Amino acid sequence: MKKDFSTLDKQLCFAVYETAGEFTKLYTSVLKPFGLTYPQYLVLLALWEHDRITMKELGELVGLGTGTLTPMISRMQEKGWLRKERSVEDERNVHVTLEKKAHNEKNTITERVNEEIQLCNIALSEYEELMARLNELHSKLRERTKL
Amino acid sequence: MKKDFSTLDKQLCFAVYETAGEFTKLYTSVLKPFGLTYPQYLVLLALWEHDRITMKELGELVGLGTGTLTPMISRMQEKGWLRKERSVEDERNVHVTLEKKAHNEKNTITERVNEEIQLCNIALSEYEELMARLNELHSKLRERTKL
DNA sequence: CACGATTTAATCGTATACGATTCAAATTAT
DNA sequence: ATAATTTGAATCGTATACGATTAAATCGTG
Numbered sequence: 001m002k003k004d005f006s007t008l009d010k011q012l013c014f015a016v017y018e019t020a021g022e023f024t025k026l027y028t029s030v031l032k033p034f035g036l037t038y039p040q041y042l043v044l045l046a047l048w049e050h051d052r053i054t055m056k057e058l059g060e061l062v063g064l065g066t067g068t069l070t071p072m073i074s075r076m077q078e079k080g081w082l083r084k085e086r087s088v089e090d091e092r093n094v095h096v097t098l099e100k101k102a103h104n105e106k107n108t109i110t111e112r113v114n115e116e117i118q119l120c121n122i123a124l125s126e127y128e129e130l131m132a133r134l135n136e137l138h139s140k141l142r143e144r145t146k147l
Numbered sequence: 148m149k150k151d152f153s154t155l156d157k158q159l160c161f162a163v164y165e166t167a168g169e170f171t172k173l174y175t176s177v178l179k180p181f182g183l184t185y186p187q188y189l190v191l192l193a194l195w196e197h198d199r200i201t202m203k204e205l206g207e208l209v210g211l212g213t214g215t216l217t218p219m220i221s222r223m224q225e226k227g228w229l230r231k232e233r234s235v236e237d238e239r240n241v242h243v244t245l246e247k248k249a250h251n252e253k254n255t256i257t258e259r260v261n262e263e264i265q266l267c268n269i270a271l272s273e274y275e276e277l278m279a280r281l282n283e284l285h286s287k288l289r290e291r292t293k294l
Numbered sequence: 295c296a297c298g299a300t301t302t303a304a305t306c307g308t309a310t311a312c313g314a315t316t317c318a319a320a321t322t323a324t
Numbered sequence: 325a326t327a328a329t330t331t332g333a334a335t336c337g338t339a340t341a342c343g344a345t346t347a348a349a350t351c352g353t354g
Contacts, residue, residue, distance in 0.1 A: 006257060008274045009264050010192055013174065015281040017189060018210040020167035021341085022288040027160065028342085037309065042164060045157055056332060063165040068311050070334055075309080092319050092332045110153065117156050120287040127155045130284060133277040134162040140267040141169040168311085175312085184339065203302060215341050217304055222339080239302040239349050300351070310341075315334100322329070 030116045034109055039064070040076055041109075044098075047082065048106055052097045054087070177263045181256055186211070187223055188256075194229065194245050195253055201240045202231075 027038040036044070039062070046061040047053070053061075059069050073096060076082055081102045087093035174185040183191070186209070193208040194200070200208075206216050220243060223229055228249045234240035 006261050008271070008278070009261055012274060012278055012281075013170065013185075014189065014192075014209075015278050015285065016167055016170050017185075019281045019285040019288070020163050021210055022285055023160065023163050025342085026288055026291065038160075038164075039310065042161065045161075054332080055334095062161075063168055064310090065312060066333055067313075067335080068309095072310075090320070090332090094333065114153050114156055116291075120284075120291050122284070122287060124155070126280070126283065127159060129276075130280040131155070131159055131162050133273070133280055134159075134166045136273065137267075137269070137277060138162065138166040138169055140269060141166070141173055144173065144263075144267050172312085186340065201302080202304095211340090212342060213303055214305080214343075215339095219340075233303095237302090237350070241303065296354090298352090301349085303347085303349105305346075306344085308342090311339085313337095315336075317334080318332095320329100320331075322327100324325100324327085 026116065027113070030113055031109075034105065034112075035079055036081075036109070039068075039072065040081075041113075043072070043076065044081065044102060044106075044109075047096065047098050047102070052095050054093045054095060055084075056093075058096055173263065174260070177260055178256075181252065181259075182226055183228075183256070186215075186219065187228075188260075190219070190223065191228065191245075191249060191253075191256075194243065194249070199242050199244045201234070201242060203240075205243055 024038050027041060031038065031041050042062050043058065046058060050057075050061070055066065055069060055073065058073075059065060062069075064072075073082070073084060077084055080099055082096055082098050085095045085097065087095055171185050174188060178185065178188050189209050190205065193205060197204075197208070202213065202216060202220065205220075206212060209216075211219075220229070220231060224231055227246055229243055229245050232242045232244065234242055
C-alpha cells in the first residue's frame with residue numbers, strides 16, 4: 001500500500017517535470033521567430049486579456065514573483081512589447097501596458113501557436129480531461145501550502 | 148470550433164506551467180533541509196535505481212542536457228552526494244556514482260517526501276488518471292518533434 | 295594506418311525561477 | 325501628525341534550463 005504510493009510519487013514527479021519540459025520546448029520553438037520565450041508569451045496572454053495592470057496583479061495572473069517578473073518585463077519593454085509606468089496616484093505601483101507591436105502581432109502569434117498544437121492531434125476530450133486533473137492537483141497543492 | 152481549441156490551448160499551457168511550479172515548490176520546501184533542490188532529487192531518484200551510469204544516460208533518464216547537468220552534478224559532488232569519474236575504457240564517458248551519504252539518507256528523504264505528498268489527499272485513482280494523461284500528452288509532444 | 299565523421303562532456307550566453315533583503319511610498323495606529 | 329507597520333518593486337544570490345560552440349576521444353572507411 002505504502003509502496004504503491006511511493007512508486008506513484010516518483011512516477012508523477014517525473015511525469016510533471018518532463019511533460020512541462022517538452023511543453024516548454026514546443027512553445028519555445030514556435031515563439032523563437034517572434035523573439036519571445038514561453039514565459040513571456042504567458043505574460044502577453046495575460047495582458048491581452050487584461051491590459052494595464054500592476055506588476056503585482058500580473059504576477060498573480062502568471063504565478064510569478066517579482067524576482068522573476070521585474071527583469072523579464074524590463075526585457076520585454078526593451079523589445080517593444082510593452083511599457084512600464086510608475087503610477088501617479090500610488091507611486092508604489094507600476095502599471096504594465098501593451099505597446100502597438102503586441103496588439104498588431106497578437107493574431108499572427110496565437111494562430112501560429114495553435115497551428116503547431118494542432119499537429120499533436122490532441123482530442124478535445126483529452127484536453128478537458130487533462131486540464132481537469134491538473135487543476136485538481138494544482139488546487140490540492142495550494143491548499144496544502146496554506147496549512 | 149477553432150475558438151474552442153484556442154481557448155483550451157491557453158488554459159492548458161497555464162495549467163501545465165502553474166501546476167509544475169506548485170509541484171516544484173512543494174518538493175523544494177521538503178528537500179531544503181536536506182540541502183537538495185527538486186531537480187537534484189530527480190537525479191538521486193534516477194541514480195538510486197541505476198547507479199554508476201554516464202552523464203549521457205543520466206541526462207536521458209531525467210530529460211536534461213549537458214548544459215544543465217554538468218554544473219548541477221558538480222554541485223552535488225561538492226556536497227558529497229556522488230562522484231564523477233572519467234571512464235578508463237572510453238575517456239569520453241564520465242561515470243556518476245552515488246556516495247555513502249546518498250545511500251544512507253535514501254529512506255529518510257523518500258519517506259519525508261511521501262509524508263508530505265500524503266497531506267494532499269490525492270486518491271490512487273487520481274494519480275493514475277493524471278499520470279496517464281500526462282504521459283499521453285508527453286508522447287504526443289515528443290512525436291511532433293520528430294517530424 | 296590515416297583522417298574525417300561522430301560521440302561525449304564541458305563551456306558560454308541568455309533567460310528563467312525563487313527566497314530573502316532592501317528601499318521608498320502609503321496606510322495605520324497612537 | 326508622527327511613528328510603526330504594511331505594501332509593492334527592485335535587487336541579490338543561487339540554481340536551473342537550453343541551444344550553440346568547443347574540445348577531446350573514438351570510430352569507420354579507404
